[in-house]
Amino acid sequence: MDDIDKKILKRLQENARVTISVLSSEISLSMPAISERLKKLEASGVIKQYTAILNPELVDKQLMALVYLSFDNPSHGDSFKNFVVGESDIKECFYITGDFDYSLKIITQNTTTLENLLTRIKEQTGVIKTQTIVVLSSIIDRPSVTIE
Amino acid sequence: MDDIDKKILKRLQENARVTISVLSSEISLSMPAISERLKKLEASGVIKQYTAILNPELVDKQLMALVYLSFDNPSHGDSFKNFVVGESDIKECFYITGDFDYSLKIITQNTTTLENLLTRIKEQTGVIKTQTIVVLSSIIDRPSVTIE
DNA sequence: TGGTAAAAATGGATGATATTGATAAGAAGA
DNA sequence: TCTTCTTATCAATATCATCCATTTTTACCA
Numbered sequence: 357m358d359d360i361d362k363k364i365l366k367r368l369q370e371n372a373r374v375t376i377s378v379l380s381s382e383i384s385l386s387m388p389a390i391s392e393r394l395k396k397l398e399a400s401g402v403i404k405q406y407t408a409i410l411n412p413e414l415v416d417k418q419l420m421a422l423v424y425l426s427f428d429n430p431s432h433g434d435s436f437k438n439f440v441v442g443e444s445d446i447k448e449c450f451y452i453t454g455d456f457d458y459s460l461k462i463i464t465q466n467t468t469t470l471e472n473l474l475t476r477i478k479e480q481t482g483v484i485k486t487q488t489i490v491v492l493s494s495i496i497d498r499p500s501v502t503i504e
Numbered sequence: 505m506d507d508i509d510k511k512i513l514k515r516l517q518e519n520a521r522v523t524i525s526v527l528s529s530e531i532s533l534s535m536p537a538i539s540e541r542l543k544k545l546e547a548s549g550v551i552k553q554y555t556a557i558l559n560p561e562l563v564d565k566q567l568m569a570l571v572y573l574s575f576d577n578p579s580h581g582d583s584f585k586n587f588v589v590g591e592s593d594i595k596e597c598f599y600i601t602g603d604f605d606y607s608l609k610i611i612t613q614n615t616t617t618l619e620n621l622l623t624r625i626k627e628q629t630g631v632i633k634t635q636t637i638v639v640l641s642s643i644i645d646r647p648s649v650t651i652e
Numbered sequence: 653t654g655g656t657a658a659a660a661a662t663g664g665a666t667g668a669t670a671t672t673g674a675t676a677a678g679a680a681g682a
Numbered sequence: 683t684c685t686t687c688t689t690a691t692c693a694a695t696a697t698c699a700t701c702c703a704t705t706t707t708t709a710c711c712a
Contacts, residue, residue, distance in 0.1 A: 357563075365558060372520040372554035377698055387699065389661050405557040406520035407647045410513060414550045415505075417649045422600065422607060437643050444650055449643035452570065459570060459637070463649050489607070495585050495597035499555045499647055501565045501611050502592050525669055534691055535670070541689095654712090661706065669698065677690070682683100 357402065360385065361393055365402070366503045372406040409499060417445075417463050419470055420491035424456035425483055432482035439480055445473055456487070505550065508533060509541055513550070514651045520554040557647055565593075565611045567618055568639035572604035573631055580630035587628055593621055604635070 363383050367374055376394070380387045397403050412418065427436070433451075436458070440449045448461035460477075464470050470488075478486060511531050515522055524542070528535045545551050560566065575584070581599075588597045588608070596609035608625075612618050618636075626634060 365556065365563075368556035369558070370553075370555070372556045375698065376700095386662050388663090388701080391699070392660080400562070401559050402562045403556050404559050405518075405647070407518070407555060407557060408513065408516035408520045408551050409553040409555060409647065410517070410649050410651070411549050411552050412649045414548070415513075415649055415651060420598070422598075440644055444646075444652065446644065447646045447649075449645075450568070450570075450639040451641045451643060452637050452639055454635075454637045458643070459639075487602075489600050489602045491598040491600055491607075493599045495599060495606070496588055496594065497597075498592075498595045499553070499557065501558050501560045501563055501595075503558070503563060504592065523669065524671095536672085536692090537690055539670070655710105656712100657708105657710085659706105659708070662704080664702095666701075667699085669696100671696070672694085674693095675691080677688105679688080680686085682685080 357397075361397060361402075362503050364390065364393060365397065368403070368406070369499075369502060372408075407499075412463060416465055419462075419464050419466055420494070421462045421464070421470055422489040422491065423460040423462060423474070423477065424452075424458070424487045424489075425460070425477065426455070426457045426485040427482040428484045429482065430457075432480070436480055436482075439476075443473065443476070445469070456485070505545075509545060509550075510651050512538065512541060513545065516551070516554070517647075517650060520556075555647075560611060564613055567610075567612050567614055568642070569610045569612070569618055570637040570639065571608040571610060571622070571625065572606070572635045572637075573608070573625065574603070574605045574633040575630040576632045577630065578605075580628070584628055584630075587624075591621065591624070593617070604633070 360383060364379060367379060367382065376387050376390050379390045383390065440446050440460070445462050445464040446460050447463050448459070450459045451457065452459050462470065462473060464473060474486070474488060477483065508531060512527060515527060515530065524535050524538050527538045531538065588594050593610055593612040594608050595611050598607045599605065600607050610618065610621060612621060622634070622636060625631065
């Protein structure tokens with residue numbers, strides 16, 4: 357991955373719908389050259405996905421919360437993973453160091469839907485401790501890793 | 505925003521580089537109609553951004569950490585925000601309820617770069633307490649909010 | 653250093669895709 | 683019912699992406 361690839365990635369992070377012809381003129385490389393590099397970046401897995409970032413308030417997801425939880429023993433990891441994958445309002449799930457085992461980021465409609473989700477979480481077998489923190493405001497929320 | 509708009513958004517979340525002609529045939533609506541709806545969704549701010557999600561391991565960002573911090577009084581919010589905006593390894597910064605004032609999600613190169621960033625964070629005026637949690641593994645990491 | 657093979661870039665032609673403008677269909681309100 | 687606004691379609695044009703043959707560049711090794 358050289359400087360040209362980094363320029364392509366940086367541009368696609370800013371705007372994933374940028375055309376190859378625009379990339380071509382900005383980077384001063386022919387369109388087929390850009391196109392081939394892009395295909396390789398996609399095939400190699402450097403680019404995981406192209407996605408549209410939506411405004412949460414405008415699609416009726418007004419509440420963000422962070423939930424931490426612990427299990428009585430580590431054997432419940434697989435079933436918990438299946439649960440988490442099926443809950444579309446759980447946006448992040450990390451296995452972490454510290455007092456808790458997992459951290460979750462939840463983006464949901466309102467306190468009612470949060471309450472229901474928390475109930476489902478606490479019903480998972482092996483969950484012995486949870487802590488919920490409500491996000492009051494988002495200072496920054498950058499997608500993914502960035503190329504310098 | 506009707507069902508057709510939701511279909512467009514859902515598809516763009518899956519793949520932000522999907523062409524209008526593909527959307528047109530999938531949704532059974534003419535290309536100009538899709539194009540116009542898309543422009544409106546962009547102009548209204550429902551679509552905040554199109555971005556490429558990169559593989560952190562393949563762009564040399566191997567370490568994720570969650571940092572919590574408190575201020576001695578609320579007056580330092582503005583300067584802290586400026587600081588956070590300038591630190592590209594800080595991916596999320598939320599003002600939160602609970603024992604701490606802010607939560608940060610950091611994606612960085614290694615323990616050395618994390619240490620340096622933590623030092624800079626603790627140097628911010630008014631910071632009286634921090635806690636750092638290292639992410640061991642990511643179970644799920646979904647971008648943004650989703651349309652059902 | 654010079655020669656060779658592999659990789660990457662270019663240019664022009666072709667095919668696909670997007671936009672424009674004119675027009676028609678459908679819904680809401682007087 | 684008529685008007686008006688919105689949203690759709692169609693056809694033409696313009697733009698864009700891909701393909702393929704050729705050239706240039708890079709990397710490697712004698």
